[in-house]
Amino acid sequence: MHPDLHARFVALHTGDAPLLLPNAWDAGSARLFEDVGAPAIATSSAAVAWSRSYPDGNALPRGDLMDAVRGITRVCTVPVSIDVESGYADDPCAVAALVAEVVAAGAVGINIEDGLDAPALLADKIRAIRTALGDTPCFINARTDVMLAGLAQGEAAVAMVIERMHIYAAAGADGAFVPGRASTRDAAAIAAAMPLALNLMALPSLPPVAELRRAGVRRISSAAGPYKVALVHAREAVRAYLGGDLAPMFAVSMDYAATNRLFAGIEGNGDRD
16 A cells, blocks of 8 residues: 555545545446546445345455455555454454455555444454554544444434544544434534544435535545445346346446456556466
8 A cells, every 4th residue: 555545545534525435346346436536435345245245244254355455456546445344353453454454455544333332342443453553554434333223312322423433533543434314413513522534424314515514524435325226227227138128238338448448557457367
């Protein structure tokens, strides 16, 4: 991982507008998102797991994760952040070893979540990651599932998020990922009360981006949205095809030559059989 990519990624959280971060699931989707203008790429843990035939929820084998990471970092020239769920382990040292491998493969950041665990466990994992990485930079986006899992409601949820993010910041986190329903008022209260860059998940109910920017939101993640959109279009095209209607496969599709050009000239292509 080049230090300049990490610096670029950090700077993207301090611009005039929130970083709109598309979440890829493999090298092809990552390269496509960069080609249409994404200034950085992240992964969706759910989409990566589904694309490799595993359910979401820390079920993805480490080898499959690393294969996806290496593929994505190989084709991207923009900063890449990897969602490692809860680190695929309870042992902080094991989690730190995994993150070190992810960073060595070219990622500049990670998402790591608390889920239903006590916040002290995620704090221990973050501290272990910082110790393992030493001077190697990595943007650690600490995710709390307080709102997504309904661990509290209303003002109590906001207070719980803020409390946890202070714990994670003290452990070494850089960002605060708070997926789930969040109003502009909630976002503003969270952003004002803790030191981390606030990251929300794109949802149909999310307030307008400009409004969220004024509230202090620094990053918005697409989560598994792009993957689910791709699945719907593929499903409908194949369903029509199996019924004898070929038209949907060609009504809206990528041109072959344009698609091939996405991967032409990428370093390492010549090393493969």
